Amino acid sequence: MKEKVFRDPIHNYIHVKDPIIAQLIDTKEFQRLRRIKQVPTTSYTFHGAEHNRFSHCLGVYEIARRITEIFEQQYPQLWDPKESLITMTAGLLHDIGHGAYSHTFERLFETDHEAYTQEIITNPETEVNAVLRQVSDDFPQEVASVINHTYPNKQVVQLISSQIDCDRMDYLLRDSYYTGTSYGQFDLTRILRVIQPVENGIVFAKNGMHAVEDYLIGRYQMYMQVYFHPASRAMEVLLQNLLKRAKYLYHRDPHYFQSTSPKLIPFFEKQTQLDDYLALDDGVMNTYFQTWMACKDSVLSDLAKRFINRKLFKSITFDQANAEKLEELSTLVKHTGFDPEYYTGIHINLDLPYDVYKPKSNKPRTQIDIAQKDGSKQELSSLSPLVAALSGNIHGDRRYYFPKEMLEAQDLFAQDKQEFQKHIRNEHLVLPD
Template sequence: MTNRPDGTLSEEKVFKDPVHRYIHIQDELIWQLIGTKEFQRLRRIRQLGTTFMTFHGAEHTRFNHSLGVYEIMRRMIQTLEQKEAWDKDERLVALAAALLHDVGHGPFSHSFENVFDMDHEAWTRKILLGDTEINALLSKMDPRFPEKVAQVIAKEYDNKLLVSLISSQIDADRMDYLLRDAFYTGVSYGHFDMERLLRVIRTDSNQAVFKHSGMHAVEDYIMSRYQMYWQVYFHPVTRSAEVILTKILHRARYLMETGYTFRLNPSHFRTMFEGEATLTDYLKLDESVVMFYFQEWEDERDPILSDLCRRFMHRRLLKYVECTPEKLAEKKGKIAQSFEALGVDPDWYLVHDSSSDLPYDFYRPGTEPASERVPIYLLMPDGSKRELSRESDIVLAISGKKRTDHKFYYPGDVLDEAGNDHPEVIRIRQLLGSLY
């Protein structure tokens, strides 16, 4: 197959996709980027981390999602080009940024980042600018091209319209993950009319705006996001699995730092634990590698690491109760003492976990930087624009309202094994019942 001088493929490639039906590849650069080993690694990293333990269909990957974000960006650009509101010289920068925006994610994504105090966006930048197949392809376009793509993903690019299409309160990234995650988890919450959104998208100086006639589609999107966070992303069972995953990695790190001799040397983690991981080290880590170690660590001599790994591998998760931070602070010491009496180390098995989300907001002077909350604007029939919550009562009702949820996780099976008539079990259950 001979490609054209303008960099397009002589024959369009398509991926069959359950969410968008087809993903269309017209550019040689995009086709080649998909084939790089750094992008193919995303096939081995789930989009939703431990959510598969709650919703068994949630096995989809960052690879699926990245293709989806690319496709939505392609269609956005197509719409804007038809309205003569797009700089055609920016097309490939936008498409490459959409495709590669998640290429720096590690296994189990955010849980992994929290343990190792790292940022997937920083690793994305290293992949784009380092000695990688992706960098080699981007550099062929122009020596400055990798930096342009990196700036878009970091929200530092001069073309703010382009940045807003991939990173704002309504963007290609969020549109895809809401629809995709809803599809694979089997829930109805995350569905919204993306076709309508794409039809009513317009531009206004530095950002995308939406025709007032499409306000209901925007409302639908905002509410879908709100429901998905509380019904799927913050599901307490998923969070329980994340708690155990986090404790496993912390325990392995602790053992390594204290000179413990592992039955299987955790060579893939060593530089991560020491804070000296190279890009090569990082790219060798994926979820299949992590799960291999967890399976092996079930047989470690350390009883805590062994037990935590068994819990994760065989879905023997922690139980939870709702709590308030004030009541937990007051009673956690007593709960810990009773669990210790049952042979449980509270440092590794008792966890306070909180989740919070702000579904939509607009910038208020004196608060965090405006760039963090660029509002969604509606384009009115007279050509003026209005901030979304000024026109929508539905959105106004949730604007600026940050919801926070607190849960206390504990090993319920230990209580069951000790028996309900055990004095410490009786005491623990009374204390747990008074945390909210």
Template sequence: MSFSDERLQREKVFRDPIHGTITVDNQIILDLIDTPEFQRLRRVKQLGTTSLVFHGAEHSRFGHCLGVYEIARRMCNHFQRNYPSQQPGDGRWDDRERPIALCAALLHDLGHGPFSHTFEHIFKTNHEAITRQLITSPQTNVNRILRRCGADFPQKVASVIDHTYPNQQVVQMISSQVDADRMDYLQRDAYYTGTNYGKFDLDRVLRVMQPTKDGISFSMSGMHAVEDYIISRLQMYLQVYFHPVTRSLEVILDHLLMRAKYLYQHPRMAEPEFTPRLLMPFFSGHFSLNDYLALDDGSLTTYFTHWKGAHDDILRDLAHRFLDRRPFKSVEYDAQTAKLLPRLRDLTTRAGFDSNYFTAVNSSYKLPYDTYHPQASEPQTQIELRQPDGSQVELSQVSTLVASVSGKEAGDQRFFFPREMLSQEGDELFQPLYDEFQSYLKNNHLVDPRKEKHHDN
């Protein structure tokens, strides 16, 4: 049976705040959505700790994956209507690629774990690798459904995720500098955070897309719509994704899981009831796909609630800070002021905080747009504009706006520490330490956190 044989007699429609409606007209897609593996994504937040800063950001990976599918579906429709292939190898769109494109779009984030990137950092998992395993493992419901399209179909879908699929049009639909993934999360995250930074003319960008032999390009007339997309993405990173309070809570979450893992590996230090069974395979470094699928944001939050009553002072403190939203404070630093960080850590330790768990450095930088560098470890595909004569030119060569940000990292480096280091009223014993700590911030041109203009609501 082929993908086209499973077309629904009546379309299924999902109401969506970003796209209005998301249309499913194939039983394969509908069955994939109904699998336990995909339904788990309802319980994994798209933006992790960001909802503790932008309270509306409660949306899930489930909604995002549906949105990426919808954009990919619209891309396929646009290509088939306007650029259908006339003969093999002509660089136009072959609609036989539609099933693989739609399934890859829908499933591209299937392997995300709870709190996503923080979890990956602690337990050395890789959501893309796990996504491929969930797609290719005969043990999963997803795999069994995909195999209805052919024995090799799951592997083809997985190869889109790891960028090895031979048709670059399909790969770039899902992963490129202007792809369905980024176009959905920018608009979705902007909507749910209540910001305007990520908004751009999605319809216009889709209309000016064109398939080529090497992937996807854009008509020259759509240059300004693509510019708008790139600047929107830059603003979202600076104002939302790199928000200092979000990063502070990620640091606390990171250290909370790090402490729990340490206590598990040193049982004589932990209380007898310390048995987080769902996390134990990850603490030991030996976990199965079923172990991974048992975790979501809710299961971890349940453990955090339990740890608020832990005997271990550090675990208990960090659990309270995370669940009760008591973020660390932070200061920016640079190459000149980085030499002060050991002294700041020392003062924090002398004030009674373990600097391994109550201080951290975090560097968050993003390239708004980068030209192609073949020697890079993960080279980016260029954004190509097609000129009226059929030739192509790279975007930053004709866009002054994009050229001004191309290849230039945006972001900052921050040192995180307990907010108690700024104010310990009535604590005369440690007051000299707090005064010295703050003098370093003020006299050495580090930003005083109490004067930051970022949101800290």
């Protein structure tokens, strides 16, 4: 086929040379990703972050394409060219199962985007599956096995999912660009020059170690400064409580939701099919939220207005030692007229920036290995003091969210609100920014 290109702010040109990739991009399941934001609530903090899963998946594909091209040219004894198409395909499709408002929706309705990704790939009724079967009847299952980490070639699996993979490299650069920050920037060109296939995975040349360090530091900074931002998490809490209220009300007034938000009914009923899942996107959800603003239920209406109009909850940080005091705070919130079930929330964001391979852990990580001149491998943190400082250490915080009104004391509930603020000070909880 004649090469197609997509103009991209991160990679300049994204090159599509294989007809299978071109056809996958044109499927309705992949085009749906244009309507799914990459970082759904982050745009309420960093207003430029309106980019979508479609552009991210194209970016992951492009990095995978570049790497496999390098491997074919420079490492013919270590890389089988037959693995290039499945690597590029898995990179393109790795997030095709993401749903509306992503992880927040998943937690409440118990969906799993990775399971849906595999179903879209393997279900014979999808356009994606029809394209994949042009390669071979078992090609869809092979691609799905890369997603669930069971594919036998660990080189392919690590390129798509590891502590330094095509997915992470694209979303760090892309999210950094669209949020207008510089935390996630790193030297992708250098990393692509020093990445190497080995018998059972991938390694990086020793002279490229500092580029890998830079990548890990950038990832750490993005999590601390962007992904874990208190305002973005406040929107997540609002969204979770809004959907939780809708789920509660549905069983008391199903007719209201049948007329205002019919595509959510299968999720309320816990009887979802793949078509139901694919019918939802961020735009559909936002339309429902705007409709709910006029609901007679004061809680659903108020939460919808707060979400649509960005009226954030405030927060305090806490640790496990004073977590028991949060119940007293919730009681004071209730005394002022807010139902703590929907007007408070605990949001915990913790991240392990890097860790070595621990086979006995529940989810062992593939460590980053540096190739030595004698052909041996050495784990990155044993060579880098910077990475050693991050390795094995969990970073992040725990936040308790509550209505901003609790900090305003000039009303009938002034005494309770003053008591609320006194509790915060007495327990040495960190006051809101």
